[in-house]
Amino acid sequence: MTRPNMKVYEARARIIKALAHPSRLLMLDLLQEGERCVCELTERVGADQSTVSRHLAVLKNTGLVEDRKEGVMVYYRLRCKCLRGFFNCIEAVLKDNLKVQAEALAL
């Protein structure tokens, strides 16, 4: 590594890695509509409750979501408002990939 700012890339990668899972993306999508308790997210995701809890811990540890306890329930909500632009980029890549595939088939 010639460049000295590897720490920056590692910090970015940690956050991106937290986003790099289908279930977590789904949960973030649901949370864009407002806070949700673990039990609802568990039902939506369709995985074991312990699995969902760990996914939420990953998102929380990277600062993407925060939680609030109310009685026996725990409600999670987004901490960042920038996800929209983030996913726009991902969608652009996906669309372009489709275009490339279509072109390849048309040859």
Next chain:
Amino acid sequence: MTRPNMKVYEARARIIKALAHPSRLLMLDLLQEGERCVCELTERVGADQSTVSRHLAVLKNTGLVEDRKEGVMVYYRLRCKCLRGFFNCIEAVLKDNLKVQAEALAL
């Protein structure tokens, strides 16, 4: 999984996962300035040439970069112009995390 569009989240996750590595982030950063051969990227990243080659294959397989062969060299370049907005989001999360830490220390 209650929602039927899990495929969409899986597709997104595949792309995000390709972004979720410090070395690959560094390479994308370098490629924003223009195309680079594998040998130069290898030197900048400071890993084994075979390792860098595999990283580039990951980026290529997800449609994030494309390559061009010229003699014995292979030049890689970005395929997406949207990475800026993407990283703006990541940086926003990082900055906010720092703010939270600072506030915690100030208590």
Next chain:
DNA sequence: TGCATTCATGGTAATATAGCCATGAATACA
């Protein structure tokens, strides 16, 4: 043709990730 350079890939080992089950901790409520 022989040799050097560049890049990709097979093989392998170490580590990380993700899933579920079982269980523990905290709260609410009868």
Next chain:
DNA sequence: TGTATTCATGGCTATATTACCATGAATGCA
């Protein structure tokens, strides 16, 4: 107090990821 509900965590296994070394394929040049 006893019981049920919600959520987090320890334990474990299976799979994926990452790294390096060694080597193969392709090209350029003497």
